[in-house]
Structure formats: structure tokens, C-alpha cells
Amino acid sequence: MVKNSFIPGISQTKKKKEENPGSVEFQVLNFTNKIRRLTSHLELHGKDYLSQRGLRKILGKRQRLLSYLSKKNVIRYKKLISQLDIRESQTR
Numbered sequence: 001m002v003k004n005s006f007i008p009g010i011s012q013t014k015k016k017k018e019e020n021p022g023s024v025e026f027q028v029l030n031f032t033n034k035i036r037r038l039t040s041h042l043e044l045h046g047k048d049y050l051s052q053r054g055l056r057k058i059l060g061k062r063q064r065l066l067s068y069l070s071k072k073n074v075i076r077y078k079k080l081i082s083q084l085d086i087r088e089s090q091t092r
Contacts, residue, residue: 024069025080031062032084 019026038055042048070077081087 024065025076028062028065028069028080029084031058031065032086034058035062 021027035055035058038051038058042051042055045051066077066081069080
């Protein structure tokens with residue numbers, strides 16, 4: 001199992017030597033890893049409805065955290081989104 005594959009990218013941007021597992025960025029990172037893993041699982045097992053439900057729950061949690069971060073600190077939000085490549089850019 002690949003666990004926390006994106007941690008070096010985020011932990012290098014932090015000034016602290018330790019990563020904070022309670023930070024919003026770390027939580028979004030973990031949810032993103034779980035989402036990617038479940039998505040690849042569901043490509044093989046399309047009728048696994050419990051995994052689909054779990055995926056929807058994790059997507060909702062990540063959405064709430066990203067909404068919180070966007071209201072609190074837009075710069076950190078945009079930086080996190082660009083690092084994880086999870087949103088499409090909205091250029092108008």
C-alpha cells in the first residue's frame with residue numbers, strides 16, 4: 001500500500017521540520033490519497049456499492065475542508081490545489 005505519497009511535497013513547503021497531521025493541508029492530502037485509491041479500485045469493481053458510499057463520504061469531507069480553507073486563507077488554498085492538482089483552473 002502506498003501511504004502518503006504526496007507528503008514530501010507538502011512537508012518541504014512547511015517551515016517546521018515535522019508535519020502536522022492535524023493541519024488542513026495534511027488532512028486534504030490524506031483524503032486525496034484515499035480518493036485516488038478508491039477510484040482505481042472502483043474502476044475494477046464497479047458494483048462495490050460500499051466503496052462507492054465510502055468514496056462519496058470522503059469526497060464530502062474533503063470538500064468541507066477545502067471550503068473552510070478557502071474562506072480562512074485563500075493563498076494556502078490555491079497553493080494546495082495547485083500542488084495536489086485536484087481542481088480545474090477557473091480563468092475567465
